[in-house]
Amino acid sequence: MYGRKAVTGAAALLSAAIVAVGCSSQPSEEEQAGTIRLAVTDVQGMEELQREYGAFQAVFEEKSGLDVEFFAVTDRTAAAAALQADRLDVVFTGPAEYVVIHERTGAEPIVAIERDGYRSCVYTRADTGLTSLDQLRGKKVAMSDIGSTSGHLGPSQMLKDAGVDPTTDVEVLTVGDAVHAALERGDVDAVGIGCHDYEEFMAADDPAAYRLIEEGPILPPDLLVGRKGLDAETVTTIRTTFSENFDELLSAMLEGKDNAKFANAKLVEVTDGDYDRVRSMYQAVGVNDFSNFLGD
Incomplete structure (x- = not known):
């Protein structure tokens, strides 16, 4: 069927991306100290990532005390591969992408941003x-x-x-x-x-x-997810930075020309269970066994 063919192709791409990224050398603990490697799944290329999220990067670094190192990915499959290979710490992604990334890598929600009128x-x-x-x-x-x-x-x-x-x-x-x-x-x-x-x-x-x-009803929010094993102190710092400075962070995000969709967005708390609706949506297009879809 239509949905089954589509997701089978995505599974093959994800598996290939994991092999490719897994061959990369690992950064040292010293290189990682005080730094989070951040990707955004709907932004392609380092130049665009800097243009769209450069202002956000500056504000977040100032408020959190963490350094942000941008990590360019082509799509959700590349982000999942980089997370699984420990080349990436945090991904800003959408709800459909999150479900794929979580199932493959065990990445967990850190903070979520609910778009106004996201239906x-x-x-x-x-x-x-x-x-x-x-x-x-x-x-x-x-x-x-x-x-x-x-x-x-x-x-x-x-x-x-x-x-x-x-x-x-x-x-x-x-x-x-x-x-x-x-x-x-x-x-x-x-x-x-x-x-x-x-x-x-x-x-x-x-x-x-x-x-x-x-x-339709309001859709689940976009979110920042942290790789499996990301230290609790870093996760807490990210959450605290967003909760205490969300208006400034959102204003900085909106300086990106393609980020207008986040106008009037709200910071919300979520758990993985809040994305079961998205899993049901995948089932609606023919994905009845998500582990097979992900190539496990």
């Missing part, structure tokens, strides 16, 4: 006559990227909750940023996407030409 939306053209999710049975639905929390897993779970199996009852097309264009052209009958993206599409188009079918 999934399913919408259609006004002329389709579609008004409910159950009417999408037998239709084509565009979503963004495989494994995206708000643009794939969230809408898939919404369909599942409405009694529509996203792996068999609809044809899901993952087309990235072209979701709205696909709907405009009539290539698909509906779109499942993050609500912020939906709002941006409506702001740039004629909202009267479209109909919001359903808005």
Whole structure:
């Protein structure tokens, strides 16, 4: 099925990345002292990482007394591989990515940042006559990227909750940023996407030409996770720094041009169990045995 094929490919990539990173030399204890190696899974390349999070780095270092060493990764699989190889200490990542990283590496939540209005939306053209999710049975639905929390897993779970199996009852097309264009052209009958993206599409188009079918519940928050075995003192320092200086840290994050999604975000406490909803979302797209998905 669609979901099973997608995640099997991801498992192969993750295993390959772990082998590659595991061959790297390990930093000495002296090199690691007082320093945390930080990656952000949705930022590619050191230059972009510095541009988007340089201001955050400066504020965090000032408030925590820790040095931050940026570690560039290409995606969640590379981050998981680096964590497992002890080349990385902390990862800032999304909920779908966290579930993969946790299952592979044992990384645990440190702090979580809940985005304002972080939901999934399913919408259609006004002329389709579609008004409910159950009417999408037998239709084509565009979503963004495989494994995206708000643009794939969230809408898939919404369909599942409405009694529509996203792996068999609809044809899901993952087309990235072209979701709205696909709907405009009539290539698909509906779109499942993050609500912020939906709002941006409506702001740039004629909202009267479209109909919001359903808005999903708030999704689990983004989070900083620490590698298995990260010392308790460092974890406590990170938590305390965020709890005592969150407004300043958030303001610094928002200096990154692609971080507007964190506007009005809140610092929240989470446990691994808060991400069981995401595990259910994976099951909605055909991942019924997560250990097999991860290549264990």
